[in-house]
Amino acid sequence: MELFLLSFKTLLLATALLLVAYAVLHLVILPRRNPLWNIAGPPLRKWFGNHLHAVLDPAISPRVHELYVKKYGRSIRIRGIGPWDERLLTLDPLSVAHVLKHSTIYEKPWQSRKLITSLIGCGMLAAEGQIHKRQRRVATPAFSIQNMRALVPLVFQKGTELKDRWSDMIQQTDRNKNSDLRIDICHWISRATFDVIGLAGFDYNFDAIRDETNELFMAYKEMFEVAISQGRPIRTIVGIYFPLFNTLFPDKAVHTVKRCQRVIHRVAGELIQEKKRKIAEGEKSGSAYDGKDLLSMLLKSNIATDLSPEDRISDEDILHNINTFMFAGSDTSSLTLTWTLLLLAQHPDAQTRLRKELLSVLPSNDLSTLTEEEVQSLYGIISNLPYLHNITRESIRLIPPVHSSLRVATQDDEIPTMYPVHGPDGKVDESRRSVTVPKGSFVHVAVEGFSLDKEIWGDDAWKFNPDRWDSLPEAAQELPGLFSNTLAFSAGPRSCIGMRFSMIEIKTFIYILVTHFVFKTTEEKIIKANVVLTRPYISGKYKEGSQCPLLVSLYSDE
């Protein structure tokens, strides 16, 4: 018995020693051997601390980025969730272009892909490798300039509906006077952009500007709310690493997602089958079905004769991508519009100047009476208005809805840098123009960080100055990015496929709203928070959820 106890104790001791050795190896020794320790980075006050809040919270990240660049250069070592998680934060234009261009080396982390897939399926946002390539190839024709222009009338229709709704609300409040009405523009614009993406996505009218009762609309809305709810971070992490946990112990959110997915599968599944039938009938009868929505385009492109059978995607993939367009294309556009209107309210001179430019091309008859050709020709003019273009670019630069993005290196790599790299001792080696990144490391792509960089954009980089776009500094002109030297729509093979679509939506809505209403700020202070996207909150009222109240009145030129 004694012998047994002795050997049991020895076994326990050996196991404990092994665990300690494992922990020391992974928490102390291996991290120190990580090549990322050869570059400078901010210290940590606590051994288990991290820099994530500092670099991801838009309330402080501009100051943090500025300080880091001054002290540590543009290639910065930061700590992720633990000592084993050393990361690269790059504010070097050459490095970020390298990372975004080499999308097969720098993939999206499996954890975020799994989370997205669990909600909307494995569409373009979450897929990697060949699957992503195939989906992107099928979807690209749907987003061509020509196809996007075909969506202009429906964007006008929804912009006009929102305008009419707000006009009614203002007039109902006070029938005699045109007083200011406090409107949460974030909420209302989100309803309108949902309507737009519903019609543009699969020719389906959620009618959310009127009311929020449509079954499919509610399913998407509730599901996306689960995605952005911050209330259960531990559970979310456990669910990602151990999916069985959610099956065995489902909570309210799991049930909600399941219920929403059933509705989407049923209603959107039927829409897909109906479209397929129409396309097949059109082919049979010789008069091709002319549906202009993304679903019709995707289905047509998927059966195009120049696409080999192995490059085609399944009905399931089609549904996942329509879900993806809903997810990636509704809040991003509505937040851009919300931030733009807030900035215009905060800068009344810019608002008046913009209104003057927009009114100069306002037709004499009501927008809702224009023919399709007239709408197309009007949009052609609007899209080229210089001050509107400057306002749009400046708003997206100053408050990009996607605050930052994350990539993981799938192999060891040497990332080139434009600026010299600072060593861990703070010394700058002028000849050192690359950073060694080991496989498995996370790389932070600071979308907002680049947009607000004073060394690139000038000392007024944090200010709203639409005129800057008339003479950009050389450094800004050299920045990589799909959209006007910003990373707001990312860059490279994984950049935003919906940029043209959102430009039509943003310019059309601003045109309609600013020619009909005047926007003023309320007493409340609006702050930014990064909740999947950069969203507005009333200072001190975070728990009330994202909102952006403005005082809105009818514009009259008298």
Ligand code: HEM
């Ligand atoms: C102002 C509006 C928008 C902004 C700021 C925006 C921004 C972005 C950004 C930054 C990415 C890259 C994400 C990453 O690398 O992690 C992205 C990807 C994507 N966006 Fe957008 N987006 C907008 C509107 C739209 C719209 C309207 C659609 C569709 C109708 C859309 C569909 C997509 C898709 C499918 C991807 C994934 C592309 C891929 O990985 O191949 N986006 N968007």
